[in-house]
Amino acid sequence: MLFSLILGFLFVAQTNSLSSVSDNKPQPTGPDGQTTTCRCKTDDTQSDILRQLLNQETLIRMTLDKKVSDLANEMAEMKNYVKISNKQFQDAKWEIEANNNQLQDTKRKTETNNNQLKEAEREIETNKQQLKVARAEIVSLRNEVLLVKDQNRKSKADELKFQEKMNVRFVTTEENIAQVVNTQEQFKTNLNERFETFQINTSYNIVDIQTKMDVLSVSLLDLKNQTKKMNTSLPDVIDKKITDVSAYWNTSLTELNHRFVYNLSKMDNDHVDKIAQLSDGINNTLNTIKAEVDQTQKAQLEMSSVVSSAVSSLEVIRQSVYLFHKEDYVDCSIILRLNPDMKGQDGVYTIYPDKVRNKTVYCDMTTEGGGWTVIQNRIDGSTDFYRTWKEYKEGFGNSSHNYWIGNDVIHQLTKDKNHVLRVELQKFSGEKGYAEYSTFIVGDEQNKYKLTVAGYKGNIDGINNTLNTIKTEVDQTQKVQLELSSVVSSAVSSLEVIRQSVYLFHKEDYVDCSIILRENPYTKGQDGVYTIYSDKNRYKTVYCDMTTEGGGWTVIQNRIDGSTDFYRTWKEYKEGFGNSSHNYWIGNDVIHQLTKDKTQVLRVELQRFSGEKGYAEYSTFIVDDEQSKYKLTVAGYKGNINSN
Structure with a gap:
C-alpha cells in the first residue's frame, strides 16, 4: 500500500526553563502533519525576559503598522472625496454663471417673444434634473468610498501575511540587518554599551529597558487615542460640511427658481446680485472646508512622523536582540521559545545546528504546541529521492516543499541530547497514522550515519518490523556499495579523463549550439546552459535549445517573467546581462560574431498570458559590429506572427 512519508524528531532536555512542551514527553501530531520536529530547552532567565519584551514590542509594532495604514487610507479617501466635491461645486458655479448669462439674454428677449418664458422654464427643469443627477453622483461616490474602505479592510490580512514574510526574511538576511545597523551608527554604539552593561548587571538593564518600554507604551497609547479620535471625528466633520453645503446649495437653487418664475416679467440687476451672493457663499464654504482639511492633513503628517520614528526605533531594538541570540537558534523549538509570537506561523526558518553554519529548514509552529523541525517532507512525487550518498549527506530539495535536511545536520542535532522521532504516514485515501520513538540517534559519516531508535508508540501496525528490515537491508546495501564504489569510481575517473580530453580537443570548434549538438548527438533533447566560443577564443555561457525543430538553437534572449x-x-547590451538559465541577453558582440561569417536563422517565439503561442522565422539574420551601431538585417519571413 502506498504511503507519503514524513520524518521528524523532538529534542527533550531536563531543565527548569519555560516551554509549551513537557520534558521527555513525546508529542502527537495534528491533522495537518507531515512534519518532524526537534525541541531543546535551556535555563536562561535573561532570554525569557527579553522574549517577553520582544513579544510586547511585536504587538506594539503590528498595532502601529495597522493604525498608520488606516490613517494613510483615510487620508487618501478624504483627499479624493474633497477633490470630487470641489469639482462638483466648481461645476455648479459654472452652471450658475451660465444661468446668469441665460437670464440676461431672456430679459432682452422677453419684450418681443413670450415663448422665451417656456424655454426658460424648460431650462429650469433641466437644471433640476442635473441637480438630481449630481446628488445621485454624490451618493454613488460615497458608496465607492465605502467599497474602497471595505477592500482596504480585506487587504489587511494580506498585509499581515506580508509582515510575516518580512519577519522570516529578517531571520535569513544578515546583510540587510548590517545595513540597518550602519545607518543607525550612534544608536548602535548606545546599544552595544547597553548589552555590555547587561552582561555585567542584568537586573539594571532589564529595569532600564522596561522603564523605556513603559514610557513608549504610554506614548503609543496616546497616539492610539488621538488616532481613534481623528478616525471618529474626521468622517463626521467632512460629511456634515458636505451635507450643510449641499442643503444650502439646494435651498438657494430652489429659492432662485421660484423667484425666477415669479419675477421673470420684471427681471433686474437684483436677481444677478442674488446669484453672485450665492456663488460667494459657496466659495466661502469651499475655502472653509479646504482650510480645515489642510489643518487635519498637517496634524496627521506630524503624527505619522512620530509613529514612524517609534516604529524604526522598535525595529532596530528587535533586530539587535535577534543578532544577540541568532547563534542560539539550534532548532525550531528554540526559535519558538525565544519568539513566542512565531507560534502558529509555519514556514522556512534559519537554524544553527553547530552554532556556526546556518541551515534553512521548515518549522512546524502549530502541531502540538509547535517548535517541530522537519527533517524530511515528501508532499508529492515532483522531487526525486533516489540520490547519491553526498546529496543525502548535505541535504537536497526545497525547504518549503519536498526536501531532506541532510544527514550531517541530523547528526549534529541528535549527538548530545535525548530525542523523539515521530513518523507520520498518510494514504492516498487521506487516512493518517503515526509512530513515535522516545530514543532517536543518528551517528556520523564515519559510522555510516547509523540509526538508533527505541521506545515505540503509535497507531501504525508493523512499522517496527518494517524499520528493522529497512535497517538490515541498508547495512547489506552499504557493504555492496563499498565493494562497487572503488570499481565504479575508477571507471568514472577514466571516462571523465577521456571526455575532458575529447572536449578540450574540440572546444574551440563549439562556435554555437548547433555545432555542440552535431559533435555530441547525445545532447539532443537536453536543453540547458552550455559553453560556446563564438570567436574561437573567448568563451560564453549560453542557453541551448536542443529540442525545438531538431535542436541546436542558440538562445540570444530569454524573457520568462x-x-x-x-x-x-x-x-550592458553590448556585453550581455542576466542569468543564462533564466532571463538574459547574450550580448550584441556575441551575436555579431555568430552572424558575420555564417548564415544564421532567427526564430522568435512569443507566448501570451492566456497560453497562446506563436513564432516567426527569418532565413537571413545579420547583426553588424559596434561601429555600425549593431545594424540589424533580417529577410525571408515565415511563421504565424505578423511580420511587422
Whole structure:
C-alpha cells in the first residue's frame, strides 16, 4: 500500500526553563502533519525576559503598522472625496454663471417673444434634473468610498501575511540587518554599551529597558487615542460640511427658481446680485472646508512622523536582540521559545545546528504546541529521492516543499541530547497514522550515519518490523556499495579523463549550439546552459535549445517573467546581462560574431498570458559590429506572427 512519508524528531532536555512542551514527553501530531520536529530547552532567565519584551514590542509594532495604514487610507479617501466635491461645486458655479448669462439674454428677449418664458422654464427643469443627477453622483461616490474602505479592510490580512514574510526574511538576511545597523551608527554604539552593561548587571538593564518600554507604551497609547479620535471625528466633520453645503446649495437653487418664475416679467440687476451672493457663499464654504482639511492633513503628517520614528526605533531594538541570540537558534523549538509570537506561523526558518553554519529548514509552529523541525517532507512525487550518498549527506530539495535536511545536520542535532522521532504516514485515501520513538540517534559519516531508535508508540501496525528490515537491508546495501564504489569510481575517473580530453580537443570548434549538438548527438533533447566560443577564443555561457525543430538553437534572449530589468545601458547590451538559465541577453558582440561569417536563422517565439503561442522565422539574420551601431538585417519571413 502506498504511503507519503514524513520524518521528524523532538529534542527533550531536563531543565527548569519555560516551554509549551513537557520534558521527555513525546508529542502527537495534528491533522495537518507531515512534519518532524526537534525541541531543546535551556535555563536562561535573561532570554525569557527579553522574549517577553520582544513579544510586547511585536504587538506594539503590528498595532502601529495597522493604525498608520488606516490613517494613510483615510487620508487618501478624504483627499479624493474633497477633490470630487470641489469639482462638483466648481461645476455648479459654472452652471450658475451660465444661468446668469441665460437670464440676461431672456430679459432682452422677453419684450418681443413670450415663448422665451417656456424655454426658460424648460431650462429650469433641466437644471433640476442635473441637480438630481449630481446628488445621485454624490451618493454613488460615497458608496465607492465605502467599497474602497471595505477592500482596504480585506487587504489587511494580506498585509499581515506580508509582515510575516518580512519577519522570516529578517531571520535569513544578515546583510540587510548590517545595513540597518550602519545607518543607525550612534544608536548602535548606545546599544552595544547597553548589552555590555547587561552582561555585567542584568537586573539594571532589564529595569532600564522596561522603564523605556513603559514610557513608549504610554506614548503609543496616546497616539492610539488621538488616532481613534481623528478616525471618529474626521468622517463626521467632512460629511456634515458636505451635507450643510449641499442643503444650502439646494435651498438657494430652489429659492432662485421660484423667484425666477415669479419675477421673470420684471427681471433686474437684483436677481444677478442674488446669484453672485450665492456663488460667494459657496466659495466661502469651499475655502472653509479646504482650510480645515489642510489643518487635519498637517496634524496627521506630524503624527505619522512620530509613529514612524517609534516604529524604526522598535525595529532596530528587535533586530539587535535577534543578532544577540541568532547563534542560539539550534532548532525550531528554540526559535519558538525565544519568539513566542512565531507560534502558529509555519514556514522556512534559519537554524544553527553547530552554532556556526546556518541551515534553512521548515518549522512546524502549530502541531502540538509547535517548535517541530522537519527533517524530511515528501508532499508529492515532483522531487526525486533516489540520490547519491553526498546529496543525502548535505541535504537536497526545497525547504518549503519536498526536501531532506541532510544527514550531517541530523547528526549534529541528535549527538548530545535525548530525542523523539515521530513518523507520520498518510494514504492516498487521506487516512493518517503515526509512530513515535522516545530514543532517536543518528551517528556520523564515519559510522555510516547509523540509526538508533527505541521506545515505540503509535497507531501504525508493523512499522517496527518494517524499520528493522529497512535497517538490515541498508547495512547489506552499504557493504555492496563499498565493494562497487572503488570499481565504479575508477571507471568514472577514466571516462571523465577521456571526455575532458575529447572536449578540450574540440572546444574551440563549439562556435554555437548547433555545432555542440552535431559533435555530441547525445545532447539532443537536453536543453540547458552550455559553453560556446563564438570567436574561437573567448568563451560564453549560453542557453541551448536542443529540442525545438531538431535542436541546436542558440538562445540570444530569454524573457520568462518580469524579474529582470531589460532597460539597460549601451554597454550592458553590448556585453550581455542576466542569468543564462533564466532571463538574459547574450550580448550584441556575441551575436555579431555568430552572424558575420555564417548564415544564421532567427526564430522568435512569443507566448501570451492566456497560453497562446506563436513564432516567426527569418532565413537571413545579420547583426553588424559596434561601429555600425549593431545594424540589424533580417529577410525571408515565415511563421504565424505578423511580420511587422
